[in-house]
Amino acid sequence: MFESKINIALFFGGRSAEHEVSLLSARSIFQALNQDKYNIFPIAISKNGYFRSLAVSKKILFGEDKRVPEVERTNVLPEGILNLLENKIDLVFPVLHGPFGEDGKIQGFLDVLNIKYVGCNLRASAVGMDKAYMKQIFAYNGIPQSKFEILKKMDYSQQKSSNFFNEFAKNLGLPFFIKPANMGSSIGISRVNDLQSFARAVNEAFEFDKKLILESNVEGRELESAVLGSEKDIKVSAAGEIISTHDFYDYQAKYEDQSTELIIPAKLSPAAKAKIRNLSVQAFRAVGAEGISRLDFFVNEEQDQILVNEINTMPGFTKFSMYPLLFEESGISYSELLDNLIELALKKDK
Ligand SMILES: Nc1ncnc2c1ncn2[C@@H]1O[C@H](COP(=O)(O)OP(=O)(O)O)[C@@H](O)[C@H]1O
Ligand SMILES: [Mg+2]
Structure with a gap:
């Protein structure tokens, strides 16, 4: 043995x-x-x-x-x-x-x-976690994504919230999303349409981080792909789709609502599949990811639009999670996936 x-x-x-x-x-x-x-x-x-x-x-x-x-x-x-x-x-x-x-x-x-x-090093993990740095690095690498702005707590004034709101609405359109830069699981995220919900959402998001990201609302399907490998040898899974009955894919939809559906593989044109695959590799490389990551996308095929939403450097890994399910669809079983990740980690220089 x-x-x-x-x-x-x-x-x-x-x-x-x-x-x-x-x-x-x-x-x-x-x-x-x-x-x-x-x-x-x-x-x-x-x-x-x-x-x-x-x-x-x-x-x-x-x-x-x-x-x-x-x-x-x-x-x-x-x-x-x-x-x-x-x-x-x-x-x-x-x-x-x-x-x-x-x-x-x-x-x-x-x-x-x-x-x-196993998985990403300090730098890739930190960049993947911080949506502001992530988006700046994606932008530098020409990776398509939603339009965004960064707002720091020290620059924000509650008394002037209407000025801020008007400026963001002008640049991002309505509605737009507000997110703490460093969080996950949709915590602290809101979609706002007016001054009142804006002021409330900003205060809520600042409870989780001193830095926020504000983003144009994207109309489209939510797709995900799984990536495994090292910078030189990257495997990308088939793409999967998330169908949530919620307003957006919020915390309840992710973990509590049994009606959220994962469709694997997602129905896509060959061109869209290829584009998602390429963007997955580009985004993985852009942040310097190693071993494992899940890439999340917004896809609107009618408008020929595929945007990267985010990279997750340690995605959910239960038997029912998207990451391992996607690789299963691509012919790599759950335990083979683990063997691969461990092998990659052992091969890395200390
Ligand atoms: N710009 C956007 N346009 C439309 N929906 C969005 C946008 N940003 C986030 N969402 C919705 O909010 C969810 C959570 O946002 P996300 O940036 O993925 O945060 P988290 O890191 O917490 O998963 C997404 O899965 C999506 O449903
Ligand atoms: Mg997400």
Whole structure:
């Protein structure tokens, strides 16, 4: 069989609003990893940022809790975990979504410890997480996207909200979207049509970040593609479509509403398929992504318009998530996908 097993630490939970999705992703991944090939060490991170011991982490992963129970401690890293990471682990699979997991912070921490990990490095993760930097880099690379503006908290004045609103409405048209630059899961996102909803939405979004992105509304279908590989050798899956009954693909539609439909593969003309494929590669390269990413698009074939909405450097990874389903459609099973990601991570220079 295998010479010696590869030791993998599976990080899950974490500090973001996507904590619960991470737990579901980690459970699916654990089940699918080939136990003849890998020793898996589950490591739970509570929502308040504490790493739990191996014994506790296992119990949580194999149990049914929706969240990692919170603890009050003084040491973020229990001694056993630090020792495990420094001495026993070949690589970390950080199945963490959103801030503190997908934004480069955990990646930088692992770089400092000289530990390899699955997925994007610090820089690509940080750029992918920050919608303002992401859009600026896409623009520099000529990647088509919705028209946008950036608004910083220090530049905004509530007293002059009507001036701001008029200016944005003039540049972006109505309605337009307001988003915190660094979030995910549609948290803090609104679509606004008038001054009153604008003022409310801006204040809400500023609760999540000091920097906002404002975007023209795009009329079109929402499609996604999955990317796997390294800069030199990139695989792109078939595209899938999301059909949501909500006003837009908000938090409830993503995680709570069972009526949201994923259509795989999406019905598209050959030309649109090719364009999505090309843009997926371009966007992946533009941010310097490694290993894994999901690309989200707005597609309006009648108007011959395909725009990149965003890149997600650690997409949802449950058995029912778009990322693995797209590759399954393209002939790569869930566990083969994991093998590929691990192999890519091990091949990377430290
Ligand atoms: N410019 C836009 N035009 C139309 N719909 C949008 C636009 N931006 C966002 N949306 C809707 O809001 C959802 C969430 O926005 P997105 O930028 O993907 O944020 P998140 O990172 O939280 O997923 C999208 O899936 C889409 O339904
Ligand atoms: Mg999105």
